[in-house]
Amino acid sequence: MMQNLLLTSFTPLKNKNEITCWENRPFQTVWPENVQQNKKDITKTIKKRKRVRTAFTTQQIEALEKIYSSNKYVSSKERAAIANTLKISDRTVKIWFQNRRMKAKKESYESSCDSTNESDITKTIKKHKRFRTAFKTQQIEALEKIYSSNKYVSSGERAAIANSLKICDRSVKIWFQNRRRKAKRESSESSCDSSNDSDITKPIKKRKRVRTAFKTQQIEALEKIYSTYNYVSSAERAEIANRLKISERSVKIWFQNKRSKAKR
Numbered sequence: 705m706m707q708n709l710l711l712t713s714f715t716p717l718k719n720k721n722e723i724t725c726w727e728n729r730p731f732q733t734v735w736p737e738n739v740q741q742n743k744k745d746i747t748k749t750i751k752k753r754k755r756v757r758t759a760f761t762t763q764q765i766e767a768l769e770k771i772y773s774s775n776k777y778v779s780s781k782e783r784a785a786i787a788n789t790l791k792i793s794d795r796t797v798k799i800w801f802q803n804r805r806m807k808a809k810k811e812s813y814e815s816s817c818d819s820t821n822e823s824d825i826t827k828t829i830k831k832h833k834r835f836r837t838a839f840k841t842q843q844i845e846a847l848e849k850i851y852s853s854n855k856y857v858s859s860g861e862r863a864a865i866a867n868s869l870k871i872c873d874r875s876v877k878i879w880f881q882n883r884r885r886k887a888k889r890e891s892s893e894s895s896c897d898s899s900n901d902s903d904i905t906k907p908i909k910k911r912k913r914v915r916t917a918f919k920t921q922q923i924e925a926l927e928k929i930y931s932t933y934n935y936v937s938s939a940e941r942a943e944i945a946n947r948l949k950i951s952e953r954s955v956k957i958w959f960q961n962k963r964s965k966a967k968r
Contacts, residue, residue: 758796768797772804837875847876851883916954926955930962 866873945952
């Protein structure tokens with residue numbers, strides 16, 4: 705069939721009448737049915753089936769929880785026995801115990817975080833804002849008394865203070881650091897107040913540059929030189945400065961300003 709179609713498509717036409725018989729006719733090819741079936745099978749395999757989640761009954765969960773309370777890790781033989789008794793697959797029992805251990809880890813982590821201070825909770829994988837510990841008046845008074853005797857506290861003393869005041873060890877450490885900074889600030893402020901107010905109020909004012917006032921004769925002389933050449937060398941600049949009795953720098957600046965003025 706295919707050979708005949710190919711021959712008819714590529715062979716030259718003998719008569720002009722043959723064109724009319726092939727007009728507006730689509731090129732038809734017969735595909736085997738097996739190919740279409742294979743395509744459907746391939747598309748089915750590409751789409752991965754979703755895992756069906758096993759729905760446990762209340763009795764099964766209770767039985768598994770009892771076994772988990774005694775043994776968190778189960779051997780392959782014990783797993784097979786549990787699967788037979790509860791009428792579920794060996795694999796589902798294995799996955800249930802894995803998920804249960806993960807859940808227990810999460811719960812233990814959350815409970816440990818709750819017991820610690822809010823500042824320790826912030827040290828999780830997701831960084832949150834640090835919460836400032838709100839000290840009570842009694843706690844502050846106790847810390848101030850300790851600070852009056854000892855400004856620097858050791859780790860052992862810090863732990864004892866934390867236990868007595870029922871606060872985190874870290875919060876005690878931070879409180880002492882902040883207290884020392886506050887004391888330094890107060891001492892620096894007091895030393896500044898003792899000095900004269902006039903010295904404090906006097907900022908470092910930059911001196912204004914004194915603008916050189918050129919005479920008419922000097923300007924005329926500079927204008928004549930500028931008319932001949934716009935740029936002056938260092939030796940020529942020195943000669944002009946000596947002749948006009950002005951500084952070499954003022955000559956240099958005059959020429960710069962004159963060039964910028966001419967550009968405008």
